[in-house]
Amino acid sequence: MNSPSKDQKILVILDDAQANHLLERLLHSAGYSVVVFTDIASAQKELDKAQPQLVIMGESQDSSTGLSEAEKIIRQYPAVPVLLFVTQDTPALLREALRLGISDYLCPPLRADDLLHAVESSLEKAKRNREWVLLESRRATGHLRQRVDELETLSRLGQSITAELDTDNLLTAIVEAAVELTGAEEGSLLLIDKETGQLYIRASKNFQEDFVRTFRLPIQDTLAGSVLTTGMPVVVDETTPRKIKTAYLVHSLIYVPLLLKTRVIGVLGVDNRNNRLPFQKHDIDLLATLAEYAVIALLNANLFNETRAERNKLETILRRVQDGVVVVDRERRILMFNQAAETALGIIAGEAVGKLASEIVLQPEILALLDANTGSLSTRTEFTTVENHVFSAQFSPIPEVGAAITLHDITYLRNLDRMKNDFVGTVSHDLRSPLTAILGYAELVERAGPVNELQSEFIRRVESSVTNISHLVDDLVNLGRIQTGFDGRNEVFELPNSLDHVVGSYKKALTNRNHPLEIHLPADIPPYYGNPLQIRRMFENILDNCIKYSQPGGKIQIKGKIEQNQVILQFIDEGAGIPAKDLPYVFDKFFRGSNNTSEQTGTGLGLAIVKSVAEAHGGRVWVDSALEQGTTLTVVLPILAPPTP
Numbered sequence: 254m255n256s257p258s259k260d261q262k263i264l265v266i267l268d269d270a271q272a273n274h275l276l277e278r279l280l281h282s283a284g285y286s287v288v289v290f291t292d293i294a295s296a297q298k299e300l301d302k303a304q305p306q307l308v309i310m311g312e313s314q315d316s317s318t319g320l321s322e323a324e325k326i327i328r329q330y331p332a333v334p335v336l337l338f339v340t341q342d343t344p345a346l347l348r349e350a351l352r353l354g355i356s357d358y359l360c361p362p363l364r365a366d367d368l369l370h371a372v373e374s375s376l377e378k379a380k381r382n383r384e385w386v387l388l389e390s391r392r393a394t395g396h397l398r399q400r401v402d403e404l405e406t407l408s409r410l411g412q413s414i415t416a417e418l419d420t421d422n423l424l425t426a427i428v429e430a431a432v433e434l435t436g437a438e439e440g441s442l443l444l445i446d447k448e449t450g451q452l453y454i455r456a457s458k459n460f461q462e463d464f465v466r467t468f469r470l471p472i473q474d475t476l477a478g479s480v481l482t483t484g485m486p487v488v489v490d491e492t493t494p495r496k497i498k499t500a501y502l503v504h505s506l507i508y509v510p511l512l513l514k515t516r517v518i519g520v521l522g523v524d525n526r527n528n529r530l531p532f533q534k535h536d537i538d539l540l541a542t543l544a545e546y547a548v549i550a551l552l553n554a555n556l557f558n559e560t561r562a563e564r565n566k567l568e569t570i571l572r573r574v575q576d577g578v579v580v581v582d583r584e585r586r587i588l589m590f591n592q593a594a595e596t597a598l599g600i601i602a603g604e605a606v607g608k609l610a611s612e613i614v615l616q617p618e619i620l621a622l623l624d625a626n627t628g629s630l631s632t633r634t635e636f637t638t639v640e641n642h643v644f645s646a647q648f649s650p651i652p653e654v655g656a657a658i659t660l661h662d663i664t665y666l667r668n669l670d671r672m673k674n675d676f677v678g679t680v681s682h683d684l685r686s687p688l689t690a691i692l693g694y695a696e697l698v699e700r701a702g703p704v705n706e707l708q709s710e711f712i713r714r715v716e717s718s719v720t721n722i723s724h725l726v727d728d729l730v731n732l733g734r735i736q737t738g739f740d741g742r743n744e745v746f747e748l749p750n751s752l753d754h755v756v757g758s759y760k761k762a763l764t765n766r767n768h769p770l771e772i773h774l775p776a777d778i779p780p781y782y783g784n785p786l787q788i789r790r791m792f793e794n795i796l797d798n799c800i801k802y803s804q805p806g807g808k809i810q811i812k813g814k815i816e817q818n819q820v821i822l823q824f825i826d827e828g829a830g831i832p833a834k835d836l837p838y839v840f841d842k843f844f845r846g847s848n849n850t851s852e853q854t855g856t857g858l859g860l861a862i863v864k865s866v867a868e869a870h871g872g873r874v875w876v877d878s879a880l881e882q883g884t885t886l887t888v889v890l891p892i893l894a895p896p897t898p
Contacts, residue, residue, distance in 0.1 A: 261376065262286040262303070266296045266310040267338060276309060276338075279365050280372070293322050300330065307375055309336040309359070312346075320346075324353045332383060334375040420554035424456035427547050428521070432458045434543075435507070435536040437523035442511075442547060443470065443477055444519040452477055452520065470497075477520045480508045484517050486541070489524075490531040497524075504529045509540045511548050521547055577644070577660030580651070585610045585623050588655065597644050597660045622648040622658060634873065635663070643667045673842075684722070692719045745895055746785045748820060749774055752811070755792040759800065766805045774813040778820060782895040783870045791866040794859040795824045795886055802884070803828040815892075819872075822888045831878040839876055840864040863888070 263285050267273045273289045280287045288305070290296040299305075310323055323335050334356035339346060342360045350358055356375040359368060424442055432440040440458040445451070452470040454460070460468075472478035476487050476497060489495050489506040497503055503524040511519035521544040523532075568589070571578055577594030581587055587605045595601065598614055605613045610623055618636040632648040645661045695715045698704065704712070756770065763770055781788075799809045807827035814821050831839060831846050838844045843857040860876075863886075867874040871891045878884040 261307075262288065262305040263307045263309060263372065264296060264299060264305040265289045266293060266308065267291065268311060272311075272338065275363070276368070279368055283369050283372075285372070300326070304330055304333055306379070307334055307336065307356075307372060309338055309372075312337065312339045320349055320353060323350075323355060327354050332379065332386075334379045336371055336375055420550060421456065423550045423554075424547060425458075427543050427550065428456045428458045431521060431523050431540055431543050434539050435523050435532060436530070437507075437532075438525045438528055440521075440523045442519060442521050444511075445472075445481070452481075455519070476506070477508055477522065480510050480520050481517045484510050484512065484515075486510070486537055488532065488537065502526060505531050507532050507537055507540055509537065509544045511544050511551075513548055513552070518548070518551070576662075577658075579610075579619075579658045579660070580655065581610055581623065581657075582655040585655070587613060594660055597638065597642070597662070599638070619646055619658060622646060623656070633875070688719055688723050692716060692723070695719065742786070743782060743784050743895075745780045745782050746788075748778055748781045748788070748890075751785055751789050752792055755789055755796055758793070759796050762800050763809075766800060766803070768800060768803060768806070769808045770811070771808065772811045774811070775815055777815060778813065779815075779892060781820070781890070782893050783890070784866075787866045787869065791863050791888070794863050795888075798859055798886075799824055799826040799828075802826065807883075818892050820890045820892060822890070824886045824888075825883065827883040830880040830882055830884055831876065832880060836876060836878065840874070 263280055265273055265276050265280075265287060267276070267289075268291050270291070273291065277287045277289050288299060290299065293310075296310075300308075308323075308326055310326075312320070320337070323337060326333065327335055335354075337350055337355045337358040339358055339360050342358075347358070356378060357371045359371055428440040428442050431437070439460060441454050441460065442456040443452040444455045446453050446469070449469065450472065452472065452475075454465045454468045457465050470477055472481055476489070480487050487506070487508040489503060491504060495503055495506070497506070503526050505528075506522060506524040508520050508522040510517045511521060521540060523536075523540065568591075571589070571591035574591060575593060577591060577597045579587065579590040579594045579598070586607060586609055589606065590598075590600075598616060598619070600613050611620060614620055614623075616636050618634040622632065622634055634646050635643060636646065637643050641664075642662060643664045643666075645663045647659050647661075648656060649659070650656045695712050698712055699709070752772070752774075756772070796809075803809065803826045809827075810823075810825040812823045812825065835844075835846045839846070840860050840863075842861045845857045864874050867888055867890065871893065872889045874886065874888045876884060876886050
């Protein structure tokens with residue numbers, strides 16, 4: 254027996270004062286700490302405050318049965334043994350005491366040796382019980398700790414799969430986890446070599462590098478191959494080593510399939526070559542979970558490689574494209590752009606990607622395209638670089654991404670257009686004198702003498718043709734003056750007044766063709782700074798087209814609004830419309846729609862003049878049309894302040 258300690262406290266609960274005194278003296282002399290109570294209520298407070306190592310209580314307490322009180326203490330404090338002090342030893346009492354879990358009992362006449370033996374025996378039994386409980390607790394805790402470690406490992410691998418892009422490192426971590434969690438000696442992940450059709454080791458643990466590099470395993474007549482063909486795990490547990498490959502013997506092994514839907518793409522395995530301990534079903538389940546992780550890692554790697562290849566392909570295409578391309582997200586942050594855009598906009602790739610376009614792009618025309626949020630504003634614009642290169646920019650929304658702006662260098666077109674304008678202007682100017690002479694002589698023919706009716710008809714045709722050519726020459730000269738900037742007399746005037754003046758001059762034409770005209774202009778159009786003659790000429794050409802190409806009785810509308818410091822005017826008719834194939838060319842000189850009739854005469858310069866006037870005032874113009882539904886021509890003119898003197 255162990256020597257008693259003062260720390261071993263014994264609680265005595267007897268209603269017999271003489272017995273209490275006797276027990277206290279004997280236990281004190283044996284080295285125990287003793288606390289004596291005569292009633293259970295007082296003893297309960299001591300029990301609640303600090304548990305003793307042993308309780309000795311009488312058969313009867315406060316007129317209640319001592320056994321029932323002992324049962325309460327045993328249930329409340331199962332680790333504290335209870336000794337029962339009885340006045341008379343009966344078989345029924347002993348049976349009931351054993352049933353309740355009483356550690357031992359004492360019965361007079363009481364000898365010191367019997368008391369101490371019963372106390373020491375009860376304390377020793379309680380100690381063994383505590384040690385057993387502690388051992389079982391450690392075992393349960395160890396199993397729980399193992400499960401927690403497994404879950405932590407699986408959680409760590411799951412996080413790595415979403416964050417790790419290096420497939421080799423990730424697969425190696427999965428194999429290492431398989432070896433660690435199953436307690437195996439070796440682990441490997443086998444995939445199919447597409448060229449040979451054999452299995453090779455993609456990742457391994459505790460294999461020599463030479464073995465891994467040269468390992469090749471056929472699918473036919475092999476354990477790993479059977480996993481590929483059946484899709485079922487294979488477990489080996491034998492006292493005699495099983496040959497997997499030449500010089501590759503194992504005592505125990507698990508192979509589980511890497512399943513991609515219903516297709517097996519590889520095998521994950523662990524084995525013991527020296528240790529003869531078998532694997533358990535729990536190990537198979539763990540390995541199957543790790544195999545799922547490996548499949549996800551391989552899928553992520555394939556998707557990443559495909560995405561990277563597509564991105565590289567896209568970047569290669571963008572680099573080779575001569576036009577500039579800028580892609581932005583929904584917040585107008587730059588996602589990518591090519592070399593042509595870098596040169597055109599004067600920005601550097603390393604400084605631009607990921608930043609707001611407004612922080613990088615200096616061209617206000619491009620920023621205006623990116624900021625345009627209404628359908629009334631054009632998706633095209635032009636700008637000139639510091640090197641005098643002219644670019645045409647087009648805005649194209651990209652669903653779920655943002656938008657793209659394409660830049661096309663049209664410098665050579667502008668140079669050709671300028672050369673053409675110079676040539677046309679020169680020729681037009683030189684044609685005026687001979688045309689005037691022809692018209693004058695045609696008028697003098699009839700004055701020189703009598704002519705017959707046929708000759709008079711010929712003279713009228715000559716005069717009509719010369720008049721048409723004269724109008725054409727006038728339009729060409731006016732167009733040349735507008736484009737070259739010679740007619741640049743700008744002043745402040747009222748746009749509604751200019752429009753009213755033009756409408757008044759066309760009142761007879763509107764009445765003859767029975768066209769109802771509706772004008773809806775805002776009352777807050779501010780005074781406009783520009784060339785009133787050019788603006789009036791632009792309105793005349795637009796209204797002339799609306800009348801000319803509308804069916805008699807068709808309604809004509811003129812709408813206006815102020816938006817983003819711009820005047821936006823829309824001229825809407827209910828004519829035959831313009832074919833879609835003709836829309837890109839309607840502003841070209843001398844172009845006439847393919848659906849025009851011989852009755853609809855014109856020079857093909859009206860819309861060219863309209864565009865030139867709008868651009869000369871810093872604005873832009875475009876046409877929306879549908880066959881048999883009519884045409885809408887939109888003019889956007891920025892509101893500019895007159896220069897300060």
